[in-house]
Amino acid sequence: MTRVAYFDPHPAPTVPRQSPLHHMAEIAPTGDVAVTLREHAFRDHLNLRGEPGVLASAVESVTGLALPLEPQQVVFGDGTSLQWLSPDEWLLIVPGGEGFRLQRELRKALGDAHFSIVDVSGGQTLLSLEGEEAISVLMKSTVYDVDPRHFPVGKGVTSVFAKANAIIRRVDDTRWELVVRRSFADYCLRWLLDAGEEFGIAFQRAEHEVDAREAAPAGEAEMTT
Amino acid sequence: MFYIYCPYCAEYREEEEFHPKGQAHIARPLDPMATSDDAWGDYLFFRDNPRGVHHELWVHAVGCRKFFNVTRDTRTYAILETYRIGEQPSVTADSVSTGSAASTATLTGVQA
Numbered sequence: 001m002t003r004v005a006y007f008d009p010h011p012a013p014t015v016p017r018q019s020p021l022h023h024m025a026e027i028a029p030t031g032d033v034a035v036t037l038r039e040h041a042f043r044d045h046l047n048l049r050g051e052p053g054v055l056a057s058a059v060e061s062v063t064g065l066a067l068p069l070e071p072q073q074v075v076f077g078d079g080t081s082l083q084w085l086s087p088d089e090w091l092l093i094v095p096g097g098e099g100f101r102l103q104r105e106l107r108k109a110l111g112d113a114h115f116s117i118v119d120v121s122g123g124q125t126l127l128s129l130e131g132e133e134a135i136s137v138l139m140k141s142t143v144y145d146v147d148p149r150h151f152p153v154g155k156g157v158t159s160v161f162a163k164a165n166a167i168i169r170r171v172d173d174t175r176w177e178l179v180v181r182r183s184f185a186d187y188c189l190r191w192l193l194d195a196g197e198e199f200g201i202a203f204q205r206a207e208h209e210v211d212a213r214e215a216a217p218a219g220e221a222e223m224t225t
Numbered sequence: 226m227f228y229i230y231c232p233y234c235a236e237y238r239e240e241e242e243f244h245p246k247g248q249a250h251i252a253r254p255l256d257p258m259a260t261s262d263d264a265w266g267d268y269l270f271f272r273d274n275p276r277g278v279h280h281e282l283w284v285h286a287v288g289c290r291k292f293f294n295v296t297r298d299t300r301t302y303a304i305l306e307t308y309r310i311g312e313q314p315s316v317t318a319d320s321v322s323t324g325s326a327a328s329t330a331t332l333t334g335v336q337a
Binding site for chain 1: 233234235236238239241242287288289290291
């Protein structure tokens with residue numbers, strides 16, 4: 001097996017951590033709320049790189065998600081998602097606490113193949129935008145054409161968002177997800193709140209996110225080489 | 226604004242997502258130590274500046290972050306073709322002047 005040092009960046013649910021948007025106050029839904037914005041912090045984000053032929057079977061057997069081979073494709077599972085980012089790059093998002101285990105299993109399944117897995121959980125965060133006017137908020141924010149005819153459910157793109165960039169993906173008819181860089185999270189959120197003000201927007205913080213290991217703590221901290 | 230076809234994302238994207246990276250198809254001399262100063266200088270510093278069809282390297286900086294080639298007319302800014310790294314252009318100055326590839330030129334790159 002290739003010698004790669006990797007570790008669990010968040011070894012136990014008891015270790016405190018802050019979401020990139022911890023300082024933002026909630027905005028309770030009042031009156032007509034056409035857009036609800038939520039932060040889904042503390043999910044584990046893994047960046048997978050390699051030839052599709054190398055990754056496909058291992059990724060499918062470990063995550064249960066078929067590796068999307070078409071450009072701009074994203075597949076959603078139960079709390080998980082796997083998105084095409086470029087011809088040799090995918091983004092796997094799983095519930096918090098599962099990333100390290102998955103990474104270990106993937107490395108085991110891939111063996112000596114030429115690939116890379118990087119835990120990027122600390123560098124980005126997931127936002128969801130839900131409601132009938134979510135699409136209007138996106139239209140104000142990105143140069144990408146989010147019209148339903150051009151942006152069906154199950155599509156995900158990386159594009160310019162406000163004056164930063166973001167991964168934009170469509171989960172269902174009225175629900176969209178944004179993956180933004182941690183350092184731009186504050187900016188993007190303020191932009192969204194401003195853009196959504198005319199439609200009525202609510203913002204829910206991330207406290208409700210539960211670490212997957214809290215239910216069944218198996219958490220041995222370890223470093224694998 | 227350009228509307229550029231990314232051959233990796235397989236769709237047209239806004240110019241904002243791309244960066245131009247200069248002339249395409251510049252091969253590094255295989256044996257730098259045996260390369261004359263003139264040839265090395267040409268490789269390192271000198272670039273074509275044609276009036277007409279030009280092959281350029283672009284990167285889809287905000288999208289898939291892949292480099293690819295663009296054939297562009299420097300007189301009209303029209304993008305005649307985009308193609309992947311490692312591929313050869315089907316539209317060249319010669320093919321445009323003779324008109325032989327005029328039909329293929331409209332296939333992949335020209336904006337609708």
